[in-house]
Amino acid sequence: MTVVVWIVEGTWPACVDAARTQAADGAEIVLLHVSDEELPAIAHGAFAGLLGRGRPERDPGTRVEELAAEASQHLLRQAADRLGRPCTRVARTGRIEREVVAAAEDAHLLIVARDGDRSRLGPKSLSPHSRFVIDHAPCPILLLWPESPPALSSIPTPPTPPHPPHHH
Numbered sequence: 001m002t003v004v005v006w007i008v009e010g011t012w013p014a015c016v017d018a019a020r021t022q023a024a025d026g027a028e029i030v031l032l033h034v035s036d037e038e039l040p041a042i043a044h045g046a047f048a049g050l051l052g053r054g055r056p057e058r059d060p061g062t063r064v065e066e067l068a069a070e071a072s073q074h075l076l077r078q079a080a081d082r083l084g085r086p087c088t089r090v091a092r093t094g095r096i097e098r099e100v101v102a103a104a105e106d107a108h109l110l111i112v113a114r115d116g117d118r119s120r121l122g123p124k125s126l127s128p129h130s131r132f133v134i135d136h137a138p139c140p141i142l143l144l145w146p147e148s149p150p151a152l153s154s155i156p157t158p159p160t161p162p163h164p165p166h167h168h
Contacts, residue, residue, distance in 0.1 A: 001027040004107040006100055006133070007079050008033075009071075011113035014146035016082045018111050022142060029087040030107070031079045034099040035068040068093070097132035107139045113146045120154035 003023040005015050019029055069091070076089040092099045104110040112133060114125040125145075126134065134141055 001108045002030060002106060003027050003109045003111065004030045004032055004104050004139075005079070005083075005111045006034075006113070007031050007075055008113065008115060009075065011115050011146040012075065012079050013082060014144055015111045015113050016079050018142060018144055020083060020085075022109070022111070027108075029083065029085070030090055030103070031076050031083070031087050032090045032092070032100065032103050033072045033076050033079075034096045034103075035072050035091070035093045036096055037094050097129040097136075100129075100133045101136045101138070104133075104137050104139050109140050109142060110137050111142045111144070113144055115146075118145065118147065118150070120150050121152065122155065 001024055003019055005012075005019045007015065016031075023029055072091040073089075076091060080087055080089055090103065092103065100110075110133070112130060115127045115130050117124040123131075134143065
C-alpha cells in the first residue's frame, strides 16, 4: 500500500499527522512537495526583458530555482522528522496540480489539506490547485482540515424559494 502525502507550506503538519494515524504499519509513505515552475520562469523573463541577455550569471531566475529547491528539501526534511518512520521524499517541479495528480498515479491513498478560505465550510476552502487534484486524482483521497473545522453555522442559509402566485 502506498500513501502519498502532499506537503504544502502551512498545512503539511496536519497531513503528516494524518499519515501517521491512517497509514498501515507496512505502508510505503511518500512525502511529496511540488515547486511551482512559474516562479523561476517569471524571474528569468523579467530579467531578460529588463536587462537583456548579456549577463546570465546575474539572472535572478537561477537563484529563485535554487531557493525553491532548498525550501522544498527543508520542508520534506521537517515532514519526515515529524512522521518519525521510514518514508520516501519526493520533490517535483512543474504545474503543481498536475504534478500531484501524476505522483498519485499508483497510490492507494492521497492525503490533502484544505488550503483556501478555512474560516467557513464550503467549496472556497479549497484553492484552485487542490480543487483540480481532488477532481482528477486517480486514487482515494483523505481531505482534511489543517486545524479544527469551522462550525456548521458557517454554511450559508439556503435561498428562500420564490412565493407561488396567488389565485383567487
